[in-house]
Amino acid sequence: MKDKKTISILGCGWLGLPLAEAFIQSGFRVKGSTTREERLSVIEAAGAEGYVLKADGGAWTGERLNDFLRCDILLIAIPPGTKRNANSTHAVEIGQLMDHIKKYSIAIKQLIYISSTSVYKNINSVVIESDTAIPSNIGNQILFQAEKHVHESVIERKLILRLGGLTGYDRMLGRFFAGKQELAGGNEPVNLVHRDDVVACILFLLKNGIGEQVFNICSPQHPSRKEFYTRLCDRFNLPEPHFSEILKTDWKEVSTEKMNQFGYKWIFPDPNDYTYTKS
Template sequence: MSTESTVVIIGLGWLGEPLARTLQAGGHRVAGTTTDAAKAARLRRDGVPAEVLDLNTPLPPAWPARLAADTLVLCVPPGKVEQYAATLGRVATLAAGGGVRRLLFTSATSVYGGRGNKTEADAGPDSERGERMLAAELAVRQSGIPQVLCLRLSGLVGGSREPGRFLAGRRFEGGEEPVNLVALEDLLRFIPAILAREDWPATLNVSAPHHPSRRDFYTRAAQLRELPPPVFDGGGAGGKCIDGAALSRWLGLDYLVTDWFAWLAARKARD
């Protein structure tokens, strides 16, 4: 596989698979990995070169030639990998040795703790998950790959991720906390636009500009699916609100989703 204008995606899952197809449609040469042999075979039949790679087993001693690429997208959620930071750091180090010169890591906004508006400069986890994500960011930055962008994603919705089912019929605290979300359709616009540029910043947030309360958003999402709404206790007003505007300004692209209630209604109407 030539390294010119090529992208390898580690993790052809909820985001990685549609991203691969989007990039192919845009003229990129794309390959990727999954942990599932049957899925890899299906993807190959569908025209997406896919290999089986389980990050919970010993990694190869060198970056595989079949995964040679200019750009690596690490699209691996922390719940899927033991020793998450160390493992991703090792993957990135192997990729650097294999000639990869750019790495986009899909991190998460769990790296922000506390309350109030959070920009890229405000990382300070207050959870184990957030600590793990920040450690993984540091590990991939230390890999030797010349350009690394940590794309901190807010809560993921769209595609197979139906928010009406997330909390239906359950009881939670913090009903007034703002939601921080990003839709799959926005990610599939933003990431190809990022890959088309060379002037990468170190970190960018991805979070739609509308932040209704958890109570309002998840209640409406459940109602539209005719599911029992969640029950929220009070609290959470003035909670954490992720600012995703820097990405939009840098790319010159507005978010498609600027009203989550309109998005929920349109998604329901398409079904």
């Protein structure tokens, strides 16, 4: 019997843990990391091997780091933290990790890096994967630098997945808008993705042997913020938000045409159909 392929997931959190469970169900051996000792039992209960790993100012620590990195596929799903911290060390952490892999000649066949559609600047247009080749189209510079470290790594096959706003299950975004007044950007298209589609997209790409690509992972339909959040609040009996018709904002609409052309069939093409476990 052939040995199972090993996937190491750096960051077994809200997205990483369900990915671990899906990989195990698909017959992979899974290693999962966390920054907190108390999370190890959760990872191990899912059937994965747990590791405590941290990056302190960009430098990685953890006695078992090299053991964790000995895998067929390394999936990086750590939150960049750029929304709350403009000086996030995320790009440095990714760069240091790629240097570590090179320094110790750790053989990894494929790397999957979870990025975000915030890497695109709001240019009042539809954006596609190749747009980041133009410097003026880059939004989140930290994510862009992290992606660059991935591109330049010694790992031969790299997948960079730019996710829209993650939602579904207990992450019901309407509660952040309920009852709010004079909200800007009511006519902006939403760029969201349900967690089930993220998991299914990654399994689809691995099953089909697709590597060395950049993909936008986002529901292909883009209702306006006003339509989406008003309907969502009505659905959960929350006070409707009010969007100003005067306050205008810059926007972007993230294209998923590339993923469509590769043959992926979306579970939730329309964000209005997302399912949730609780509000």
